[in-house]
Amino acid sequence: MSAGFTLRHAISADAAGMARVLQALVASGQRSRPATVEHVLSHYIEDPERLSCLLAVDADGTVLxxxxxKRASAGNPxxxxxxxxxxxxxxxPDAARRGIGRGLFGGxxxxxxxxxxxxxxxGVDASIGTRNAQALAYYHAMGFRDYATGPGVQRKAWHPEHSNTTKI
Ligand SMILES: CC(C)(COP(=O)(O)OP(=O)(O)OC[C@H]1O[C@@H](n2cnc3c(N)ncnc32)[C@H](O)[C@@H]1OP(=O)(O)O)[C@@H](O)C(=O)NCCC(=O)NCCS
Known part of the structure; x- marks a missing residue:
């Protein structure tokens, strides 16, 4: 795939590497939610509503x-x-703007x-902080469009019928 990273599906043994990514985002001020191994396991890798959890790793296997x-269940929070x-x-943060997000969304x-x-x-929902300019730009570039707002949150939606017209 693109230079510098490959994609694969996450397994439980990846939880520590994924938590390190979240912790780096916390340290850089880009995340305030939990960033522990337990959170990664329960919220991403072993979440019963999980449909996919794709990783980008470098040549050494470090998670970038x-x-x-996930599939939204009835009464989802x-x-x-x-x-x-x-x-x-x-x-x-040190792997941003290298095409990894684009590669993960894929074709x-x-x-x-x-x-x-x-x-x-x-449809697919991406809920993004209204001040998170890079994420707003990223999801727009992936074909997501504004459809609702909440307190401090812009919600963008992606619909399959647009997939043929979105340049990835
Ligand atoms: C937002 C985020 C997912 C983007 O991932 P990324 O790997 O850096 O994105 P890519 O390099 O694949 O960029 C794809 C496109 O998104 C847009 N984009 C990404 N980062 C951008 C930025 N900082 N400024 C403007 N546009 C940006 C661009 O259109 C870019 O295409 P281009 O490089 O050809 O111009 C990443 O920066 C991130 O994880 N941020 C912190 C966590 C977060 O906010 N997550 C989103 C909420 S769930």
Whole structure:
């Protein structure tokens, strides 16, 4: 795949490396939510609503970032329409803007986008802090568009019918 990283699905043994990515985001002021191994296991790798959790790793196997896709269940705490996807993307600050996020979302046949299409999700929600300019720009570039707001949050949606017109 692209220079400097490869993609693979996360397994439980990746939890420490993924937690290090979250901790680096906390240290750089880009994250305030939990960043422990336990959180990574329960929230991403072993979450029963998980549809996909893709990692980007460098040649040494160091985790550079990951992207999580879950199916929204009835009564989910995010208020996302049940049956939609919920996406989250976390790239280590020193690995940002190298195309990793773009690679994780992927194309028609690989990456998170391929899973969205294969699962037939009617839509995917990305909830982003209104001051998080890089994430707003990233999801826009991936074809997500504004559809709702909450306190301090911009919600963007991606729909499969747009997938043929979005340049990835
Ligand atoms: C937002 C984030 C996921 C982007 O990942 P990334 O690997 O740096 O993104 P990429 O290099 O693949 O960029 C893809 C496109 O997104 C846009 N983009 C990404 N970062 C950007 C930035 N800082 N400023 C402007 N546009 C940006 C660009 O259009 C870019 O394409 P280009 O480089 O060809 O111009 C990453 O910076 C991150 O994890 N941030 C902290 C955590 C977070 O806020 N996550 C999102 C909330 S779930």
């Amino acid at each position: 970032g990951f992207q999580s896709l 995010y208020g996302v329409t049940p049956g939609w996807g919920i996406i989250g993307t976390h790239i280590a 028609l046949f690989e990456g998170t986008r391929a899973t969205i299409l294969r699962e037939g999700l009617p």
